[in-house]
Amino acid sequence: MKNPDVETSDKSNTQITIHNQTLPPAATSDGTPSDIYCCALRGDWSKMEGIFKNDRNSVRIPLNPFDETALHVAAEAGNTKFVVELTNLMSQDDLLISNTYGMFPVHLAALSGHRTTLEHFLSQLHLLDKMAYKDIQKLFFITIGNDMFAAGVALILDINNSCTCNQLHSAP
Numbered sequence: 132m133k134n135p136d137v138e139t140s141d142k143s144n145t146q147i148t149i150h151n152q153t154l155p156p157a158a159t160s161d162g163t164p165s166d167i168y169c170c171a172l173r174g175d176w177s178k179m180e181g182i183f184k185n186d187r188n189s190v191r192i193p194l195n196p197f198d199e200t201a202l203h204v205a206a207e208a209g210n211t212k213f214v215v216e217l218t219n220l221m222s223q224d225d226l227l228i229s230n231t232y233g234m235f236p237v238h239l240a241a242l243s244g245h246r247t248t249l250e251h252f253l254s255q256l257h258l259l260d261k262m263a264y265k266d267i268q269k270l271f272f273i274t275i276g277n278d279m280f281a282a283g284v285a286l287i288l289d290i291n292n293s294c295t296c297n298q299l300h301s302a303p
Contacts, residue, residue: 168194171201174210176217183220190221191228199230206236206252209245218251223261226252235266241273241282249274249282259289 167189170179179201182189190200197203202221205213214236218226227235234242237252252258259267267286274283 164192164194167192167201168204171204171210171213172208174205174208174213176213179213180216183217187220190217190225197230197232200225200228200236202226202228202236203230203234203239206245206248207239207243209240209243209248211245211248211251214240214248215251218255223255223257226255226258227261233266233269235262238266238270238273241270241277241279244277244279246279246282249279253282253285253289259286 167179167182170176171194183201190202192200194200194204199207202214202217202225205217226237229235230239237249237258240248240252262270271283271286274280274286
């Protein structure tokens with residue numbers, strides 16, 4: 132089913148327009164959003180490496196109606212190697228792009244029960260420091276709800292180590 136808000140062309144430099152906002156084109160003829168989506172879902176990093184290295188902005192392209200990027204798709208599918216390689220090319224801010232439900236890729240990895248992928252996200256230096264308290268709280272409850280108690284405890288310890296008591300008590 133085609134989204135009426137998305138326009139694409141068959142040119143080798145695919146350009147996407149969503150709500151009158153033009154996103155950067157994927158860099159190669161194999162770089163259509165559907166190709167990026169399929170590779171992220173399958174964890175086919177070798178095919179996608181060239182696209183991402185040639186056009187770093189392609190990591191921000193929403194690939195489905197839920198505004199999920201390649202990182203969201205790979206995290207939800209549990210493709211840890213793909214996630215690791217992709218996060219090496221991304222900025223910290225790119226790791227915190229949310230989908231239409233307000234979920235970051237780290238939330239989707241936890242929600243899908245992918246411990247190794249979740250551990251990779253949690254090992255990213257200062258990722259939690261950049262997350263809002265409500266997003267960390269959401270992540271905590273997702274981890275506990277999916278029997279990832281070690282990750283939940285690690286979140287609590289990390290918050291306690293990086294926040295002052297005043298910050299914790301003033302959080303909503």
